[in-house]
Amino acid sequence: MHTTKPSIWVFGDYRNYFQNRVTLQLLAKANELAPKIDAEVCAVLFGHGLDEFITEYIAHGAHNVYVVEHQSLKNYGVEKYAVVMARLAKKYQPEIILVGATSFGKEFAPRVAKRLGTGLTADCIGLEITKDGLLLQIAPSFGGNLMAEIITPNHRPQMATVRPGAFQEIPHDNARRGEVIDIPLTKNLPKDRVRLINYERQPLRDQRLEDAAVVVCGGRGMGSKKKFKKLFDLAELMGGEVGGTRPVVYAGWLDPDALVGQAGKHIKPKILVSLGISGAIQHTAATNEAGFIIAVNKNPNATMMRMADVAIVADANHFCTALIKALRERIQT
């Protein structure tokens, strides 16, 4: 039976379910934190036809699942979802609410926090419990130069959005049991100010950048969009994925989804090939878990070169062309 224990809520963001694992990662982290404050872990999800996700969340560590199932919640909408979440939080008083820092979560969580009159730490990469039982929210600040440790001592719930890839999900276990708490939608929702006309699912990548064992990462030093394209050939030959720095995303050489860094993806490949990248902290904060780094740069003193296991002083574009040629020849022989 549902208890009156304190609870840690994880917002169930199940869109693109099999690509987007952040909810499962948060459930895992909540399971790690919960015993320290004697709390239970709850997933909270809204929508229509949710059975598959309820089962999955329980198998990944949710002790309870709060479900608001209604046709009007079928399509994700920040405003209506924020209203429903705030209503539930006022009623059930969770200690902590965790939301994945997806594009949706980044819009949704501040609205919930505002409605509840509490604080929110955005884009956390670490969460702990202090000796006083508070949620310690660890997030990059001042352009990534500092890690801020933030607590919310006076207001509840303690709220954080968390960067996808920051935590490891716990394996699916069908033997886990959880309680499902169905909550009817009794009050009307505000009229949507945004009308959904259509939606298109983004094509599935072969693998997610965050999980790729090999990442070929390019920076401004690649020189042009045309030259940057070679990285896709190189990544294919190496069985990896392509990422890049902010200037190449801003220049339109690479999809924003493949940005590596504080404002983008956190990667942990076994091999990282870094081409024409200076190594600014906002970028390297998200590459420091790479197993083996090969950096190519014209400047031997670039930070990325100093961080690398193998640092090659060369033109990144020429290096890329030569490596592609060598790998192709090797495949043919």
Ligand SMILES: Cc1cc2nc3c(=O)[nH]c(=O)nc-3n(C[C@H](O)[C@H](O)[C@H](O)COP(=O)(O)OP(=O)(O)OC[C@H]3O[C@@H](n4cnc5c(N)ncnc54)[C@H](O)[C@@H]3O)c2cc1C
């Ligand atoms: C709040 C904030 C958030 C940010 N978030 C991110 C983020 O998430 N990700 C991110 O990447 N950046 C981020 N940035 C930007 C970051 O500070 C750097 O500006 C950026 O990472 C630099 O990208 P770069 O290395 O491609 O370019 P540059 O710093 O311009 O470096 C280019 C490098 O290429 C080398 N080079 C030039 N020509 C060649 C050649 N022909 N062959 C080989 N090497 C060559 C140069 O020696 C140089 O080292 C953020 C900045 C701020 C303020």
